Amino acid sequence: MFESMLSHPGSLFSELERLQRDFDDWFGRGQPSGIRAVAPGTFPPINVGTTPASVEIYAFAPGIDPGKVEVSIDRGVLTLAGERDTRQAADAKASVYGHERPSGSFRRAVNLPDDIDPARVNATYRDGVLHVSIARRESAQPRRISVQ
Amino acid sequence: MSNDTRVQPTSRSEPQQRGEPRQADTRAMLPRVDVFEDDTGITLLADLPGVPKEHLELKVDGDALLIEGRVMPGTPDRLEPVYAEVRVPRYRRVFTLSRELDPGRIEANLKDGVLNLRIPKQEHAQPRRIQVQVG
Numbered sequence: 001m002f003e004s005m006l007s008h009p010g011s012l013f014s015e016l017e018r019l020q021r022d023f024d025d026w027f028g029r030g031q032p033s034g035i036r037a038v039a040p041g042t043f044p045p046i047n048v049g050t051t052p053a054s055v056e057i058y059a060f061a062p063g064i065d066p067g068k069v070e071v072s073i074d075r076g077v078l079t080l081a082g083e084r085d086t087r088q089a090a091d092a093k094a095s096v097y098g099h100e101r102p103s104g105s106f107r108r109a110v111n112l113p114d115d116i117d118p119a120r121v122n123a124t125y126r127d128g129v130l131h132v133s134i135a136r137r138e139s140a141q142p143r144r145i146s147v148q
Numbered sequence: 149m150s151n152d153t154r155v156q157p158t159s160r161s162e163p164q165q166r167g168e169p170r171q172a173d174t175r176a177m178l179p180r181v182d183v184f185e186d187d188t189g190i191t192l193l194a195d196l197p198g199v200p201k202e203h204l205e206l207k208v209d210g211d212a213l214l215i216e217g218r219v220m221p222g223t224p225d226r227l228e229p230v231y232a233e234v235r236v237p238r239y240r241r242v243f244t245l246s247r248e249l250d251p252g253r254i255e256a257n258l259k260d261g262v263l264n265l266r267i268p269k270q271e272h273a274q275p276r277r278i279q280v281q282v283g
Contacts, residue, residue, distance in 0.1 A: 044197070045233035051226050058221055060197035060234055062261030086182060086193070094191075100180035101195050128197030128261015129221060 043102035062128030176240035189268035197261035248273035
């Protein structure tokens with residue numbers, strides 16, 4: 001649960017609030033979710049935003065090799081796929097006390113609006129965040145028309 | 149980009165109870181960590197995506213190690229959020245260091261959103277073979 005990763009100053013009510021939120025997440029609020037939606041807490045978490053001229057997607061995926069990530073757009077769906085290996089090189093004398101960081105292959109899909117231009121996509125990777133920026137079609141952007 | 153930085157232990161000017169919220173406490177996400185121990189110390193790897201080096205804070209206060217980072221995603225102007233799984237732009241986690249660790253010699257490295265901390269054990273705590281002299 002991503003919500004349960006928030007840390008509050010300890011108090012009984014914040015625990016109850018967190019439990020309430022966890023229940024809401026699991027059982028939903030009655031809203032149908034996108035057919036490609038995933039359970040909260042899937043790696044990597046993503047944020048999606050829009051500007052009048054573009055759609056911006058941020059995938060929080062630290063420690064991956066940007067050259068090995070597959071970013072593709074097909075029929076209006078942006079897919080980010082790759083893998084991350086967090087297993088340490090086997091060291092017989094090392095004890096493992098915590099292994100929370102997700103490992104393995106991942107795949108996230110985002111539905112894109114109809115007015116994007118799949119030929120104008122830009123992807124960068126910085127500080128562990130994969131940022132994909134997709135421009136909207138020129139003709140779809142709002143344009144002022146001057147009155148003669 | 150990767151860098152090695154030395155973490156300076158802070159001086160204890162006044163006792164601070166770790167359990168109580170600080171004055172300007174804000175909500176933060178708990179970063180996921182992997183912790184390994186070998187003969188010479190502890191290695192801690194933390195996922196801090198979106199945190200650049202200048203917004204990473206590492207502090208040692210007594211036996212507490214604090215890791216805090218601000219997420220700076222570099223968003224364009226007029227960005228309207230549509231869907232957000234990361235809603236709090238901050239990570240925070242505190243660890244208690246056991247006594248055989250030497251916080252004065254912590255080494256830290258931040259690359260691609262992964263913080264790599266190496267906390268060596270005190271010299272005297274490291275396993276050492278003792279040569280037996282044959283008298």
